[in-house]
Amino acid sequence: MQQNLTQLEILQGRGEPLGLTNIFHFSKHPVTQADLSYQSSQLTPDFLSAFDIPLIAGRNISEQEWQDKAKVMLINENLAQLLSPDQPIESLLNTEFEKAKIIGIVGNTFNLMTRNKLQAISYQHLNYQTQQEIKLLMQLPAGEAFATQTLQQLALAFDPSIDQVEMRTLNEYWNAATADTRMLFYFTNLLTLLTLALAAIGMAGLATSLTEQKRFELAIRMATGASRNQLLRLVLAQASWLLFSGLCAGVIFATLVYTSLQPKIASLPAFDLMPIILIDLLLIIIVLIATLWPAKRIINRAPMQALREL
Structure with missing residues (x-):
């Protein structure tokens, strides 16, 4: 086209003063915060001369600044008056x-968009003012x-004119997009495991303490002829009320x-009773071990030896 029309001059950019390619910005005044x-609009070295726009103060962008995409700008008189209403522009x-x-x-x-205003x-x-991206999806x-x-x-x-090319696989894109969610998931799981560990340690300590308090009673019953199975059933019966009352109260409270x-937090999944049942089974096993272990140590001794050690 330029060869056929020798008087045609191709401009360096796509900017024009009529407002057809302008971008709107909503910001705050740097001083008053109003x-x-x-x-x-796009600025090129030939923009002012091509459209006969007068330069009131300062200078135009240079060729080198334009090539380097320097962070410089020109503003029109109206924007200058908004930024500096009480001082010379x-x-x-x-x-x-x-x-x-x-x-x-x-x-x-x-401006065609604002007419007389x-x-x-x-x-x-x-390229400094706006970031333009082209995204392509390829399947191999x-x-x-x-x-x-x-x-x-x-x-x-x-x-x-392409500044940067970035390529990522679907797995890399997914990992980057879900990084924050996965970090929150791991952190929540860690807190849950720590809470369960503390609860298990507390219940085990309480069960062991209650069993140790029964040492004298177990030794007396052994001396009076009680069998080992009878003593174990006695220990389990005394610990059962604490175990099952605590678990029932915990299940009801957690469910409520x-x-x-759940209705207030969209990220919470649907309520599922199975994890609570598994956690309760784990705590039951821990309490039973903590209850039977010290009882077995006492019951396995001879009755008179158990009394002498008290």
Whole structure:
């Protein structure tokens, strides 16, 4: 087209002053923290001259800054007045706004979107101003892997304006997307295991203590002719009320608390009684071992020896 039309001049960017490609921003005033809205458009070195936009103060972006995608911007007169209502607009030069350095102030332009209302506009490099991404999904045959380096070289050679090429497998993408959730899951499981361990240690200690308190009674019953099976049944009967009353109260309390919290917390799964049953079985086994172990030590001794050791 340029060869056929010798007078045609191709501009460096896609920016235009009419507001067709502008992007709206909603921010806060850096000093007063008042609500601030403005538009932004692409800035290239030939933008001002191509559309006859007057430069009121400061300077235009240089070719080198544009090539380096420097964090610099021009603002129009209306945005300058919003940022500095009580000071000369020239005082904004070389100050920072939205992580970019203001290097120049230009005149206001007509905007198709706002018509007669003058709009605050900033002009800066498009690639700095907005992040554009192209995402492609590729499926390989079973047993084959991505040649990551080769694909990156091809993508960069296809378009020199591409800044970065990132490639991830579905597993890598899934791991990155669920990293926070998995960390919370592991942390919750760790706290649950610690709580169960403390509960088991507490119940085991209590059961052992109660059994040790029965040493004198067991020795007397042994001396009076009670069999070992009778003594074991006695110990289990005395420990059963503590075990089953505590487990029943715990199951009821846990069920009520969980069912009341589930409608309020969306991440909680549906209530399932099976984990509670498994935990109760584990605690029953721990309590039985903690109860029978010291009782067996006493019962396995001779009656008179057990009395002498008390």
